[in-house]
Amino acid sequence: MSESGDLLSGLALGAFRLNGQFLQVAEGLARPAGMTAAWWQVLGAVLREPLPVAGIARVMGMTRQGVQRIADLLVERGLAEYQPNPAHRRAKLVQPTAAGREAIAKIVPAHQAFADRLVGELGVEGARQCLEALQRLSTALDHFEK
Numbered sequence: 001m002s003e004s005g006d007l008l009s010g011l012a013l014g015a016f017r018l019n020g021q022f023l024q025v026a027e028g029l030a031r032p033a034g035m036t037a038a039w040w041q042v043l044g045a046v047l048r049e050p051l052p053v054a055g056i057a058r059v060m061g062m063t064r065q066g067v068q069r070i071a072d073l074l075v076e077r078g079l080a081e082y083q084p085n086p087a088h089r090r091a092k093l094v095q096p097t098a099a100g101r102e103a104i105a106k107i108v109p110a111h112q113a114f115a116d117r118l119v120g121e122l123g124v125e126g127a128r129q130c131l132e133a134l135q136r137l138s139t140a141l142d143h144f145e146k
Contacts (some may be wrong), residue, residue, distance in 0.1 A: 011137065015137075023037055025114060026041070026135065027105050028065060029036070029110050029111055029114065030107060032106065032107075032110070033103045033104075033106035034081060034103065035103055035107070038066075038070050039070060039074060039079070039097065040104065040107060041060055041062070042056055042060070042062075042070045042071060042080075042094070043074065043079060043080060043100050043103070043104055044095050044104065045059050045060050046080070046093075046094050046095050046096055047096060047101070047104065050083055050093035050094060050095035051093060051094060052088065052091040052093055052094070053067045053068045053071055053091070054067075054091065056071070056094060062112055071094045074100065075094075075095075077112055078097055078099050078100075078109060079096065079097060079099055079100035079103055080094050080096050080097060080100050081094075081095060081096075081097050082094060083095055085118050
């Protein structure tokens with residue numbers, strides 16, 4: 001294989017491993033609040049502003065069908081609600097309820113403690129470099145989706 005092929009394989013395998021590691025951490029952080037990582041991910045996407053399911057899927061890199069299933073569960077459990085979307089009659093907006101915001105708030109202290117530990121391990125500049133590298137990789141991959 002070529003060097004570029006080896007690099008692509010290494011990047012992909014590293015990203016898959018990293019995804020698994022982050023999911024494991026997220027599950028551990030969400031569990032005490034009665035949530036799953038996926039529920040947290042979807043609710044987290046709409047904390048600042050309500051979004052349609054397709055918008056959540058785009059932001060989170062999930063499938064629309066997967067987000068729809070989770071949004072329906074969150075609504076069923078009273079953690080989110082559907083609101084009319086002035087821009088699109090059929091694509092309702094998802095927004096957290098007070099109970100959803102409370103569930104997310106329960107995660108914040110453990111999230112902050114883990115963030116402090118991780119940044120302590122990497123150093124602030126090292127964490128920034130990691131973030132910039134991930135953003136550059138994601139931007140480069142976005143160019144191939146179009």
